[in-house]
Amino acid sequence: DRIPAKGFAVFSADDTFHPHEFTRHAIGANDILIETMYAGICHSDLHAAWDEHKAHGISGIYPMIPGHEIAGRVVKVGKNVTKFKVGDYAGVGCMVNSCGHCTFCDMDKEQFCENGTTFTYNSIDRYHENEPAMGGYSNNMVVNERFAIRIPETADMKRVAPLLCAGVTIWSPIHFSKVGKGDKVGVAGFGGLGHMAVQYLVNLGADVTVFDITEEKRADAARMGASRYVNVNNEAEMKGLNNAFDFIISTIPAQYNPLMYARMLKYGKGEMAIVGLPETATINVADLAMGGAANRKVYGSLIGGIKETQEMMDYFVAHDIYPEVEVISANAAEIDKAYRNVQDGKVKFRYVIDMNTLK
Ligand code: NDP
Ligand code: ZN
Secondary structure: OOEEEEEEEEOOOOOOOEEEEEEEOOOOOOEEEEEEEEEEEOHHHHHHHOOOOHHHOOOOOOOEOOOOOEEEEEEEEOOOOOOOOOOOEEEEOOEEEOOOOOHHHHOOOHHHOOOOOEEOOOOEEOOOOOEEOOOOOEOEEEEEHHHOEEOOOOOOHHHHHHHHOHHHHHHHHHHHOOOOOOOEEEEEOOOHHHHHHHHHHHHHOOEEEEEEOOOOOHHHHHHOOOOEEEEOOOHHHHOOOOOOEOEEEEOOOOOOOHHHHHOOEOOOOOEEEEOOOOOOOOOOHHHHHHOOOOOOEEEEOOOOOHHHHHHHHHHHHHOOOOOOEEEEEOOHHHHHHHHHHHHOOOOOOEEEEEHHHOO
16 A cells, blocks of 8 residues: 655745645565654755756656655564664665666665666655655655665664765765775865865864865854865965865855865875765866866765675764764755755854654
């Protein structure tokens, strides 16, 4: 039997949120039913709801219920489920299914599944008769246990949800680039993802410089352990930074020039991971060769696989590394307001919707 569900949807790219009732696919033998407790608001949710990825071949599927930072409690399990029992905490991140047997699934990189990853929303679920997937701003989730993350009983549930996307998105490239103690690192864009990156890099013993466009967050960066804060609009602060960093992660969601950061990498050694997904920012390839950034490595990174998401979850909870959250109640006007504030840079540092208040 299909599972009744309700949440908040936009019906077009220029819509505001509305309460929306729908159904989810029945609980299969390997599925669990999660009652949502908290759902984070990621800047990717804004890009998706507002259909800002058309240039990258992704069009919005409406009605759309965003949300891929989901924390809740297991209320039912299918008959073959071994990873969870009723009552356990469980989380869902950016994806809910993949083929399980291709090159990338075998590498635990299900986000690149050759036969098609089903993302948590704004995605056609080819494993369930091509129904559109519906995300976490809703009262429940039905998901294959392989795609559910165990959340330790000791976790702070109010703050844990954003780890499912923001947490693993910064964890994955930090490991890919083998960042370690004493490395000189930069975090460009000090928002939801950026403040998780700062905390984890400080925890690893790296020397962290934060780049953002506001004065409002200077004290927060110092409080989280960054050694330096650079307002990129302040020319004096931008001096002497070239050729200085082992690693830079860019979480910037808006127009910028990535080569400005590539130049700051150490010659022959530095690596830059791009995770921010602006609609239009581009790298001029000739400038990459001629503009002072030659022989630095620049790469993109997309969330992380399920295995590394679990490793991140266990490590962050054990080390008390959490986002700073503003909890809002589950109603359409509150979500609309949160979206405006994320867009305008007025959130410190992540909105989390308390889905318990959806009645
Ligand atoms: P936030 O809006 O929370 O944070 C973005 C931060 O970047 C803000 O602090 C913002 O400043 C700052 N910023 C904006 N423009 C500039 C600029 N030109 N230079 C420096 N800083 C700037 O967003 P999130 O952290 O939630 O997401 C960031 C990006 O990462 C989004 O594009 C999102 O889609 C993407 N993302 C990518 C994933 C992946 O797998 N690759 C996964 C998840 C998210 P201010 O606050 O002052 O506006
Ligand atoms: Zn996200």
